[in-house]
Amino acid sequence: MRPIAKGTIPTDDKGNPKTVSNHRSWRKDLIDRIGNYCCYCEMILTDSPQVEHVIAQDINPALALDWYNLLLACGACNRKKDDNPCPPHTHYLPDVHNTYLAFELFFVKNPKQNGEDAAFIKPNTNLTANQIIKANNTIQLCALDEDTTASPTNRVTDLRWRYRFQAFYLAELWRKNWNDWGKTKPKEFIELLMTAAESKGFFSIWFRRFHDVIPVKKALIEGFPGTALNCFDANNDYNPVWRNLPNEI
Template identity: 65%
Template sequence: MRPIDKGNIPLDKNGNIKRVKDHKDWRKDLIDRIGDYCVYCELKLTVSPQVEHVIAANIASALKLTWENLLLACRPCNGAKSDKPCPPTTHYLPDMHNTYLAFQLNFQFNPKQDNEEGAFITYSSTLDANQKVKAQNTIELCALDEDTTNKRYPDRVTDLRWKERYSAYREANELRTDWDEWGNTMKDKFIKLLMKVALGKGFFSIWFYKFDDVPEIKKALVESFPGTAKNCFDISNDYNPIWRNLPNDI
């Protein structure tokens, strides 16, 4: 899960702190700051990005329109999350922690969809026992290890996160092979092309993982995906991910 930093409250045309009447009024600002990707599953939000309350509006109505409390999510993540509580003490959150370090992919067959292979999310094997609990809470919050589609009606599927994630993984695999075979002999051109594909496809973490031994590509990913939290990657050490220096990060 890409760690993000959406920055301070946007200003209006007159340079004053922007006020909104509806939380959806932040949509354009959020896309400008963090790109049109679901902050939880990293899906590219080609259409209908949903402005999502981190703390649900019915838990904290005072935060209903508050910039700090709003992110972008896809429909399955937002729907699964609904109005469940997710304090940063018990959950890893992309704007609070270095969520890249908390999760990894899990390949499994989807029993709801003809046992087709897909990629689901699990906690990182490098976490300690407490961290795993915290990561698992986030996975369950957004159903990142599930297909939320009702299995009784397979033709009515809407939750295809597992499939898109798998497709991005395969594409990243192919481009990794290309990099090893010829891409690294024309680095600048290849990286430019790779960023185009990665930004079009989404899933920052998959690309970062597949090229985790290529610092110049990690740098390009961190800089190309809008609003990636730069303090989560050590620029003096090959852009390796580091925990974010905030309370409850670990």
């Protein structure tokens, strides 16, 4: 999950902080700041990105229009998340923590014999026991491990397992091409790679596959709008570093 920094409240033409009367009115500002990607599952949002309340309106109506309480989400993540609580001391959140470090992919080859491979999200194996609990809370919140591969195919809407696997497969291909020719023409390669990565989404999948290629990591961090720069150490090969709340373990 890509760590995000939205920045301060967008301003109007006069330089004053904007106010809105409907939370959806933040949509364009959110897309400008963090790109049209789901903040939870990371897939690209090609149609009607949903403006999502991190803290649900039912839990805290005072935050219903608050810039700092809004992210973009796909329908599948937003529906699962619904109005369930997700405070940052029990959940990893993309605009609070370095969520890149909290999760990794796992694969199921041809699950339930549907003929397709699938990819899901699990806690990163490096986490402590407490961190695993927290990562699992976020996975459950958005059902990032949801396996709908055996659902009646004419009704299923949650295909995140498929898009995730496609991104993984693409990243594998691009990595092979880096090894074959890209590293001899890094500028041209990276320019092409970014068109693929930006049009597919799934920052974390690309970043992990190129974890040892510093210029690609730099391009991914800079190319996906609103990636939290303080989550990657520019003085140490752009390796990820934790971003915690005060007093958080």
